[in-house]
Amino acid sequence: MLKYDIPILLVDDEEDILFSYSFALKSAGYKNITTASGGQKALDILEHRAFALIVLDLYMPEIDGNDILDFVMAKYPETPVIIITAADDSQTAVNCLKKGADDYILKPVDSLRFITTIKNILEKEELKRQVESFTEATEASHLKCxxxxxxxxxxxxxxxxxxxxxxxxxxxxxxxxxxxxxxxxxxxxxxxxxxxxxxxxxxxxxxxxxxxxxxxxxxxxxxxxxxxxxxxxxxxxxxxxxxxxxxxxxxxxxxxxxxxxxxxxxxxxxxxxxxxxxxxxxxxxxxxxxxxxxxxxxxxxxxxxxxxxxxxxxxxxxxxPLRDRKGDIPLLFSHFYKMAGVELGTPEKNFEKAAAGILSSYTFPGNIRELRAIAYDLAARSPNMLTAGDVIAYLESTGRSRGAVSSAVPAGTQFTYSGRFPSLKDMENILISEALKISGGNQSKAAALLGISRQAMNKRVKG
Ligand SMILES: Nc1ncnc2c1ncn2[C@@H]1O[C@H](COP(=O)(O)OP(=O)(O)OP(=O)(O)O)[C@@H](O)[C@H]1O
Ligand SMILES: [Mg+2]
The missing domain is CATH 3.40.50.300 (P-loop containing nucleotide triphosphate hydrolases)
Known part of the structure; x- marks a missing residue:
């Protein structure tokens, strides 16, 4: 992708700061810039659109940058995020890095440091993409035809x-x-x-x-x-x-x-x-x-x-079997979902990356034929943007998740905490709020994600 095509989202509640960030980026050759003056606006945009990079101010009045970061991590786990935070609050920045942000810049923002940080991250991403496509191309180039x-x-x-x-x-x-x-x-x-x-x-x-x-x-x-x-x-x-x-x-x-x-x-x-x-x-x-x-x-x-x-x-x-080549699951899902969209006359339908990711935890006893059927059915039922929550609810409703979905938490997942060791109740609350966040507030989907009944979920939310 050419430099000026890379879509970047800037989020800050202050218009003049947004203006100066965009000005600096445009001067450096980045032309595809979207600005969101506040947390709610950012969420509205991110609901429908993905970006190659997000620059996020942590302190905003209505919706905190932390919440946006959580949203981005759930919906676009691969999108790099740069946090902008106050100079006296580097601990918050470090916590954001633990959550998955890629880098942080302290205020007042120096425009040279701003551009260099963005450039470095985009270059790293580009390199990652090149390595991936190079590996595929090399495998294919070893074939005669x-x-x-x-x-x-x-x-x-x-x-x-x-x-x-x-x-x-x-x-x-x-x-x-x-x-x-x-x-x-x-x-x-x-x-x-x-x-x-x-x-x-x-x-x-x-x-x-x-x-x-x-x-x-x-x-x-x-x-x-x-x-x-x-x-x-x-x-x-x-x-x-x-x-x-x-x-x-x-x-x-x-x-x-x-x-x-x-x-x-x-x-x-x-x-x-x-x-x-x-x-x-x-x-x-x-x-x-x-x-x-x-x-x-x-x-x-x-x-x-x-x-x-x-x-x-x-x-x-x-x-x-497909469960032994999990790397193919998102690829095949995307292939069939697009095919289904074309056949059903809805080629504009899309899906969150996390939605395809959820499928990787299912064992697919019917292998690719079953994945194809799932993709076609989801494409027929789903709204314009298929979410991870939709997939979880679908697997559950078609009797696929129980026992068939292996641990959704990848082996080796790190658990970090600061201060007091959390109680089980604390963890339950954290998990419930995460599940609700991922499923966009839909309690049935959140319950499916947590492996509990809709009623049990409702009791906990009320309780
Ligand atoms: N790697 C793949 N890429 C694209 N489509 C695939 C792939 N593997 C299988 N399919 C599709 O999945 C479906 C099942 O594949 P196929 O009929 O070849 O399976 P099979 O191994 O012969 O199954 P069975 O033992 O039940 O006959 C077909 O629609 C096929 O086109
Ligand atoms: Mg066959």
Whole structure:
């Protein structure tokens, strides 16, 4: 972003001070400046708009800068904040830093120090962004052709490692087995294998779960006219349909013993016989398979042929569940939320960063498919700006939070206090007021956040 485009918010109750701050910033080349002359005005603006940096005077008559800082930390936890405070009150400034402010400037404000502090923070942020996008770009640049994987949204190294493996094996003719829980994107990955193979023929997917052996043979190998009662026309099997391309056998862990044997024969010999035919036919097909079953276990239990397993698992890749690649959750949520907005005709709908963050604490047993469904439903139900509180209430109301949301407090969270050690009651009060703040005063959402009932919340607020 160019320097003059960086949106900066200045908050101070004194108009002439605001004027001098903006003047100093404009002279230094920053042109996108918004001013708020007082706490309430700042809150009104921040309700609907995010900034790259906020400069905040702590002492204002109606709403204190501390409250604005709390609001910003809850709603825009990543936005850097610079506090401006009186020279004799550096302790307050230090407390603000503990809360998450990035730096402070003591009054009277020296304009050179003011600009240098702002510049330093913006440079640090820019560097952080560059490092992030550099890491992603480097991962992608290690791929021969990243466009083969463009439909798979990710920034996780574990996924890029899979892409590299696919590039290494895609050119060959050995089968590729894709494992992963339901909804992890096995079909997308199979398509990527096909693209990376550069095979000219079609990608033909077929779900072979719960099909009996006759249907399996008919689907893959086809039949001659009159092969069985009702076979009044010949049928070309999918092996021929996929000739020169890729046949994707989905849910292969569930096929019958006879079907397992037939598949093994085809993989070993590259030939097959249509039902009712004595002639061996050849098919130039790459086989990609997927399963969400534990095939190793099935082999041990004698429910899946060992020889077939070794044959199909020559190249095996396992897609990690979404809960093991939490970095992808906000990215995928944003992707689906925007897609939903476009499809629903409400592309202007947006969400707080913290709203996507809340989702990271959910375990997603249905993986990306479930995240997609949540994003679409939230986009349909939410107002223009989806808040963290909305997401918490949604997870709760759809029975997802209980037991499924792991600790919302990240491991290693520091707890600091000054003076007397707080009592449990003190902490309860602090937590209640924080939850109310995050949920914009909505008691149901605050109760969901705290994991208590609406009634229990109401009693505490009154009590
Ligand atoms: N990384 C991703 N980026 C974008 N969309 C994804 C990603 N992973 C999965 N999806 C989408 O999530 C949904 C589920 O993916 P897919 O059907 O490939 O899962 P699966 O592993 O085959 O699940 P199942 O075992 O239930 O068949 C699809 O709509 C797919 O497009
Ligand atoms: Mg699937």
């Amino acid at each position: 990243s466009s083969d994987f463009s439909s798979i949204v990710t920034k996780e190294s574990s996924m890029f490692a899979i892409f590299k493996y696919i590039e290494a094996v895609a050119g060959g003719m050995q089968p590729v087995l894709i494992c992963g829980e339901t909804g992890t994107g096995k079909e997308l990955m199979a398509e990527a294998v096909h693209k990376a193979s550069r095979r000219k023929g079609a990608f033909v997917p077929v779900n072979v779960a719960d099909v009996d052996d006759t249907v399996f043979s008919d689907t893959l190998f086809g039949h001659r006219k009159g092969a069985f009662t009702g076979a009044d026309k010949a049928r070309r099997g999918l092996l021929l349909e996929a000739s020169g391309g890729t046949l994707f056998l989905d849910e292969v862990g569930d096929i019958s013993e006879n079907s397992q044997l037939k598949l093994l024969r085809f993989l070993q010999e590259g030939t097959f016989r249509a039902m009712g035919s004595d002639t061996e036919e050849k098919a130039d097909v790459r086989i990609v398979l997927a399963t969400n079953a534990d095939l190793d276990k099935k082999v041990t239990e004698g429910r899946f042929r060992k020889d077939l397993y070794y044959r199909i698992a020559i190249h095996k890749l396992c897609i990690p």
